[in-house]
Amino acid sequence: MKFEKRAVFGWGPSGATPATPRKGIAVHYDGSDQSLAKHKHAACRTYWRNTRKFHMGPSRGWADIGYSFAVCPHGIVLEGRGLNKVQAAQPGGNTTWYSVTFMSGPSEKPTDAQIKAFRELRSWLRGKGVAAALRPHSGFVSTSCCGNILRMMISNGTLTGGTPSSSKHPGSGTNAPPFPGRLITQPPVMRGDDVLTWQRQMRKRGSSITADGAYGPSSEAACRKLQAERNLDVDGVVGPKTWAATWA
Ligand SMILES: [Zn+2]
Numbered sequence: 001m002k003f004e005k006r007a008v009f010g011w012g013p014s015g016a017t018p019a020t021p022r023k024g025i026a027v028h029y030d031g032s033d034q035s036l037a038k039h040k041h042a043a044c045r046t047y048w049r050n051t052r053k054f055h056m057g058p059s060r061g062w063a064d065i066g067y068s069f070a071v072c073p074h075g076i077v078l079e080g081r082g083l084n085k086v087q088a089a090q091p092g093g094n095t096t097w098y099s100v101t102f103m104s105g106p107s108e109k110p111t112d113a114q115i116k117a118f119r120e121l122r123s124w125l126r127g128k129g130v131a132a133a134l135r136p137h138s139g140f141v142s143t144s145c146c147g148n149i150l151r152m153m154i155s156n157g158t159l160t161g162g163t164p165s166s167s168k169h170p171g172s173g174t175n176a177p178p179f180p181g182r183l184i185t186q187p188p189v190m191r192g193d194d195v196l197t198w199q200r201q202m203r204k205r206g207s208s209i210t211a212d213g214a215y216g217p218s219s220e221a222a223c224r225k226l227q228a229e230r231n232l233d234v235d236g237v238v239g240p241k242t243w244a245a246t247w248a
């Protein structure tokens with residue numbers, strides 16, 4: 001994950017109240033198109049600084065920028081409040097959900113790099129005990145945020161591991177079957193043909209797990225072992241990278 005800390009923007013530690021959001025991630029966007037994909041990343045940093053100024057200014061008066069993180073069209077995660085702070089962006093979920101905003105507006109389709117950065121951020125947060133759930137800002141209050149494009153990407157699984165429509169499957173160029181489009185995880189035990197396909201390949205690699213199509217603790221342990229061997233994030237979740245690594 002490409003990550004820019006607060007210090008990159010010239011900010012000290014966040015003065016926001018501590019909290020432990022664990023329920024999942026609330027997804028946000030910008031209410032107007034920003035065209036940041038057409039500019040160098042420096043424009044994203046300027047945008048992020050301006051967002052904080054606006055949030056701390058007279059119209060909002062918040063203690064800090066409203067979000068914990070942002071993902072930009074260049075595939076970089078920008079730190080806002082960061083870990084373990086109360087959010088300001090989603091009343092109703094400010095102490096219990098993280099907030100991540102896409103640096104794009106209503107008619108801008110997030111770039112593949114941006115979607116990848118979001119998935120990486122989500123996987124990192126899950127490793128810190130944050131639940132898998134994603135919820136649009138509009139799931140808390142009546143708002144247009146996070147727009148129809150992102151709401152669709154939440155409901156069709158694009159943000160959780162489905163392959164962005166315009167990109168190739170991870171592992172293409174190898175004989176890996178296409179990533180199934182959902183993260184394989186437990187508990188609860190997840191079942192399906194995708195689990196079975198993955199388990200069979202793991203057995204070909206020498207794992208002694210049972211190929212029964214049910215992703216339980218022993219499958220997860222085998223997954224973690226593979227991830228450690230391949231220098232992937234060791235989170236026990238079969239996402240696109242782990243899937244590709246299983247056939248690589
Ligand atoms: Zn929002």
Ligand SMILES: [Zn+2]
Pocket residue numbers: 040041042044045072073074075076
């Ligand atoms: Zn950028």
